[in-house]
Amino acid sequence: MPTVTITEVVPAPIETLYNILSDMAQFPRFMKNVESVKVVEQGENYTHSEWVIKLQGATFKWTERDEFYPELWRITYRQIQGDLKTFEGYWQLKPVENGTEVTLETTFEFGMPMLASLLNPVAKLALRENAKAMVHAIAGQVRGQA
Numbered sequence: 001m002p003t004v005t006i007t008e009v010v011p012a013p014i015e016t017l018y019n020i021l022s023d024m025a026q027f028p029r030f031m032k033n034v035e036s037v038k039v040v041e042q043g044e045n046y047t048h049s050e051w052v053i054k055l056q057g058a059t060f061k062w063t064e065r066d067e068f069y070p071e072l073w074r075i076t077y078r079q080i081q082g083d084l085k086t087f088e089g090y091w092q093l094k095p096v097e098n099g100t101e102v103t104l105e106t107t108f109e110f111g112m113p114m115l116a117s118l119l120n121p122v123a124k125l126a127l128r129e130n131a132k133a134m135v136h137a138i139a140g141q142v143r144g145q146a
Contacts, residue, residue, distance in 0.1 A: 001086055001109045004127045008135050011099035012142040014073055020138055021075055021091050022068060024049055031137045033130055035059075045069070048080070056126045062087060085109045102138070104131045 010017060020026075024047070027034045033053050041048035045068045052061050062082020068075055073093035079086065086109035094101040106127055 002124050003107045005105040006131045007103040010139045014095045014100045017100050030141045
């Protein structure tokens with residue numbers, strides 16, 4: 001299964017970034033590719049959220065389980081229903097000298113082995129660009145709160 005990992009340093013406190021990442025329902029306000037995020041179930045350190053995003057002109061929909069590990073500065077996500085066979089990953093934050101190192105990793109699988117060699121390279125590029133855009137949007141959100 002293809003995996004996309006991006007790591008960038010955001011000049012902001014780790015607590016601020018974790019709070020923004022934990023409030024996924026607000027993502028559509030400042031992330032242009034995210035059309036909607038609706039939290040449909042919430043428990044202790046987890047949510048189930050329904051997502052709709054646009055990526056390279058295509059609309060993708062899924063429901064994911066998000067698990068929160070604030071003591072580790074980590075949020076994991078795993079599709080439990082949706083358009084892809086597999087869609088999972090994590091956000092990991094780490095304090096560094098200039099702010100916070102933000103890592104976003106996504107593993108995915110379309111579920112169409114015969115088309116994988118054609119689709120995976122394009123999807124990896126699109127997911128990498130989308131991941132960078134998400135981190136930059138979060139950095140912009142921090143600047144907007146300052």
